[in-house]
C-alpha cells in the first residue's frame with residue numbers, strides 16, 4: 001500500500017478560479033513504477049505488476065513451510081548457541097540505532113533494551129518458521145457440510161514491511177467446504193502464521209486465502225481484514241482511527257455475487 005497521499009490538484013484549480021491561469025507546457029506522462037519500464041505491455045496493467053511471493057510460488061513447500069523468508073530454514077535448524085549469537089548480533093545493531101538517534105545506550109532504562117528488542121523482533125517474525133502441517137495438525141475432517149463456514153473478528157498483529165512498525169486489526173475468514181472442513185481454531189492459527197512476518201495487508205489477506213484454499217480445496221474462500229497501520233495513524237498521513245480494509249475472494253465467492261453478498265451480510269457489512 002502506498003503511504004504517500006494522492007497529490008492534490010486543488011492549487012491549479014484555485015489559480016484558474018482566480019483568473020491567474022496561464023498555459024503550461026505539456027509534460028510527458030510518467031510511467032508507473034508498478035508497470036515497469038518495458039516499452040510495450042502485454043495484457044492489462046494488472047498482469048504487468050511486479051511478481052509477488054504469492055504468485056511466484058505455490059502456497060506450501062514440500063517441507064511444509066509456506067512462503068518462508070530467505071533465512072527461515074537457517075533459523076529453524078539453528079543450535080541454541082547459534083540462536084544466542086543471532087540474538088546478540090541483532091542487539092548490537094539496535095545499540096547502533098539507539099546511539100545514532102542520540103541516546104545514551106548505557107543509561108539505566110535502555111540497558112537491556114537491545115536484547116529485549118531483538119527477542120521481540122524474533123517473536124514478531126516467527127511466522128516464517130511455522131510449518132503448515134504443525135499448524136493444521138489432525139484438524140482436517142471429512143464432513144458432508146456444504147454451507148458457509150465463517151469465523152469473524154480474529155485478532156491479528158503484524159508488522160508493516162515498509163516501516164517495521166505494527167499494523168493490527170481483525171480478520172474475517174469464510175469458506176464453503178467441499179467435503180473437508182478445518183477445525184475452527186485453526187483458522188486463527190493460520191492467520192497468526194502469516195501475520196507474524198513482515199507484511200503488507202494485501203499480501204497477508206491473500207496468503208491466508210490461498211493457503212486455506214490449498215489445504216481444503218473448498219468451493220470458495222473469502223478473507224477480509226480491517227487493520228490500523230501505525231505508520232499511517234502516527235505520522236499524520238491520515239487521521240487517527242482510520243482503518244484499511246482488504247479482501248480476497250476465491251472460487252465461488254469470486255464467481256457468485258449471491259455467495260459474496262451472503263458473506264458480507266453475515267459480516268454485517270450490508
Ligand SMILES: [Zn+2]
Nearest residue numbers: 160162163231
Ligand atoms: Zn508502513
